[in-house]
Amino acid sequence: MIEFKGVSKVYPNGVRALNNINLKIEEGEFVAIIGLSGAGKSTLLRLMNKLIDATEGEVFFQGESVTKARGRALINIRRQIGMIFQGFNIVKRMSVMNNVLSGRVAYNPTALTILGIFPESDKQIAYRALKKVDILEKVHNRASDLSGGQQQRVAIARALAQEPKLMLADEPVASLDPITTVQVMDYLKKINEEDGITTIANLHHVDLAWKYATRVIGVRAGEVIYDVQMKGMDKKQFYEDLEGVYGRALHSDEVLGE
Numbered sequence: 001m002i003e004f005k006g007v008s009k010v011y012p013n014g015v016r017a018l019n020n021i022n023l024k025i026e027e028g029e030f031v032a033i034i035g036l037s038g039a040g041k042s043t044l045l046r047l048m049n050k051l052i053d054a055t056e057g058e059v060f061f062q063g064e065s066v067t068k069a070r071g072r073a074l075i076n077i078r079r080q081i082g083m084i085f086q087g088f089n090i091v092k093r094m095s096v097m098n099n100v101l102s103g104r105v106a107y108n109p110t111a112l113t114i115l116g117i118f119p120e121s122d123k124q125i126a127y128r129a130l131k132k133v134d135i136l137e138k139v140h141n142r143a144s145d146l147s148g149g150q151q152q153r154v155a156i157a158r159a160l161a162q163e164p165k166l167m168l169a170d171e172p173v174a175s176l177d178p179i180t181t182v183q184v185m186d187y188l189k190k191i192n193e194e195d196g197i198t199t200i201a202n203l204h205h206v207d208l209a210w211k212y213a214t215r216v217i218g219v220r221a222g223e224v225i226y227d228v229q230m231k232g233m234d235k236k237q238f239y240e241d242l243e244g245v246y247g248r249a250l251h252s253d254e255v256l257g258e
Helices: 041-046 071-078 096-107 111-114 119-130 148-161 178-195 207-214 235-241
Strands: 002-009 016-025 030-034 056-061 081-084 166-170 198-202 217-219 225-227
Touching: 016 041, 016 056, 016 225, 030 041, 030 178, 030 207, 041 166, 041 198, 081 148, 096 119, 096 148, 111 166, 119 148, 119 178, 166 178, 178 198, 178 207, 207 235, 225 235
Parallel strands: 030 198, 030 217, 081 166, 166 198
Antiparallel strands: 002 016, 002 056, 217 225
């Protein structure tokens, strides 16, 4: 589904965030990307829907070049890729329903979306997305009235309303308490398993990668240095293996924050 071919990213300040990445991610996987702050995790994720441009190499989505995509071709790629952010990125002055409907913008004429006019079919998609994350009862609430965990569920529903084939999550639970973290991760796993949506999440807690991912990719200093399928993985061995990613061995009862 996603392929990186010789991808590097150097920012204008000279920081080399990624160096010659060659990577394939298959349809249906739940991939956790782990690593220390500044390792290149967010850069890797944001290249997949061209929120940033690669300096070298090329990124492909279902065989189409994301790197070279422009105009309508880029819009078509992006509407198949939902994205969830650490800071939720919802409009707090708007209702929950209108926030979720914003996930349908790429499917409708610009003039109508500016006026907030969406067809009934889009509203039904929004209702289903809210029901999927168990927050349908808040549909008419102002987003600012919701808790952080509820706002993140609205953000997931908005991404779901795109009817994506790929879901990207950039530190989706970093600002949430432990109980809400588990709830949000459960929803992402449910979406991956029940709807078949390939999911790629940057995570800063190793225990979440162990619990939810089918594959874990470790990034350090802009390079992929660890890549393992989790099926059949021994937990003790998994944590010991992460010495290369974090610079020290971890223990299976340890929660690693950044």
